[in-house]
Amino acid sequence: MNNLTEIVKEQLEKAIKDRGEVNILVAGKTGVGKSTLINAVFQGNYAETGQGKPVTQNTRKITKEDIPLSIYDTRGLELKEFKNNLKEIEDLVKELKSDKDPKKHIHAAWICIDENSRRVEDAEIELCEMLSNHMPVIGVITKCISDNDFRAEVQNILVQSKNVVRTNSISRILDDGHVIQPTGLENLVDLTMEVIPEGQQKAFAAAQKISVKQKLNKAHGIVAASAASAAATGAVPIPFSDAVALVPIQVGMLASITAVFGMEIKKSFLATLVSSTLTGAGATLAGKTIVANLLKFFPGAGSVAGGAISASTAAFLTTAFGEAYIGTLNHLTKNKNINEIGTEEIIKEFKSRLKIREQKAVN
Ligand SMILES: Nc1nc2c(ncn2[C@@H]2O[C@H](COP(=O)(O)OP(=O)(O)O)[C@@H](O)[C@H]2O)c(=O)[nH]1
Ligand SMILES: [Mg+2]
Numbered sequence: 001m002n003n004l005t006e007i008v009k010e011q012l013e014k015a016i017k018d019r020g021e022v023n024i025l026v027a028g029k030t031g032v033g034k035s036t037l038i039n040a041v042f043q044g045n046y047a048e049t050g051q052g053k054p055v056t057q058n059t060r061k062i063t064k065e066d067i068p069l070s071i072y073d074t075r076g077l078e079l080k081e082f083k084n085n086l087k088e089i090e091d092l093v094k095e096l097k098s099d100k101d102p103k104k105h106i107h108a109a110w111i112c113i114d115e116n117s118r119r120v121e122d123a124e125i126e127l128c129e130m131l132s133n134h135m136p137v138i139g140v141i142t143k144c145i146s147d148n149d150f151r152a153e154v155q156n157i158l159v160q161s162k163n164v165v166r167t168n169s170i171s172r173i174l175d176d177g178h179v180i181q182p183t184g185l186e187n188l189v190d191l192t193m194e195v196i197p198e199g200q201q202k203a204f205a206a207a208q209k210i211s212v213k214q215k216l217n218k219a220h221g222i223v224a225a226s227a228a229s230a231a232a233t234g235a236v237p238i239p240f241s242d243a244v245a246l247v248p249i250q251v252g253m254l255a256s257i258t259a260v261f262g263m264e265i266k267k268s269f270l271a272t273l274v275s276s277t278l279t280g281a282g283a284t285l286a287g288k289t290i291v292a293n294l295l296k297f298f299p300g301a302g303s304v305a306g307g308a309i310s311a312s313t314a315a316f317l318t319t320a321f322g323e324a325y326i327g328t329l330n331h332l333t334k335n336k337n338i339n340e341i342g343t344e345e346i347i348k349e350f351k352s353r354l355k356i357r358e359q360k361a362v363n
Pocket of ligand 1: 028029030031032033034035036037142143144167168169170171172
């Protein structure tokens with residue numbers, strides 16, 4: 001298959017599938033700050049996208065197009081009939097868990113408790129006990145101002161929880177003029193990443209907007225895996241004419257990095273990115289052009305003998321190409337939301353990073 005359009009389409013589908021999906025249950029009394037927390041942590045204003053789909057009397061499933069996350073928003077813990085409510089939640093959790101596809105399971109739960117209440121309710125204790133039989137549970141103290149040992153108390157009471165995190169989702173000015181900044185959100189993201197299954201981690205890294213570090217971690221992993229595939233292609237030196245085999249690897253790598261950064265990826269964007277750096281214009285790919293382009297960007301790459309590149313050179317070129325792309329997205333997301341960055345801007349930055357390397361190596 002030598003057609004770039006087809007390669008892009010196929011690799012894009014693969015990248016999205018490989019990123020997977022993650023489902024988080026967020027529970028707590030009405031008013032504790034669940035919606036505010038969800039909006040502070042995740043891309044896409046989940047809590048503002050209407051009501052979501054009711055799945056039990058007090059639980060709604062909220063999804064957003066292009067974001068690989070579903071939130072199960074659970075209310076009604078303050079009601080007298082909370083035991084019924086708990087039973088409904090457990091039935092739902094068990095039903096989802098019985099699905100063979102791990103994408104359907106709920107992968108972690110956040111039980112939210114308002115710090116100002118200074119109290120853990122029976123409903124929250126029972127919910128934690130029940131949920132922890134099915135998934136990792138994290139206690140989230142919301143609207144935090146001063147701890148006064150409340151965190152330790154919650155940790156003692158919610159014994160089955162993996163951890164208890166103090167958070168504040170929005171900045172707020174107190175009566176005395178003191179400003180309380182958002183806190184604890186990165187900690188919550190890091191701890192959640194630790195407890196969810198490996199297969200959900202890329203989706204979680206993509207969906208959250210708090211930690212660039214988590215996105216970078218996953219992106220570097222993608223580059224390493226792609227470099228290994230490139231090396232495998234060249235177990236014996238790859239003749240230039242066969243270097244076309246590297247294109248799906250490179251395209252897949254760029255698609256996966258884009259996906260893990262949580263950016264909407266369009267076919268046209270990827271095709272332009274690849275053709276303007278790697279393959280040149282034209283639908284038919286030539287191995288010679290690809291190698292020439294890669295070597296132009298990374299002239300110190302290694303052995304190129306007899307019209308072939310070695311496995312380690314293929315791996316090196318793939319790593320360098322991928323890392324330049326990670327650097328591009330990392331740089332551009334410093335001042336802008338990922339989905340506000342234009343295609344031209346990304347291509348310009350990516351090319352300039354490749355050029356910088358080219359010049360460095362020459363001088
Ligand atoms: N200061 C502060 N206020 C918050 C925080 N989270 C929520 N709130 C406020 O508490 C109220 C209820 O929040 P909401 O997210 O709707 O609660 P939910 O019913 O649990 O979804 C709103 O007025 C929020 O602005 C927080 O972390 N800090
Ligand atoms: Mg709400």
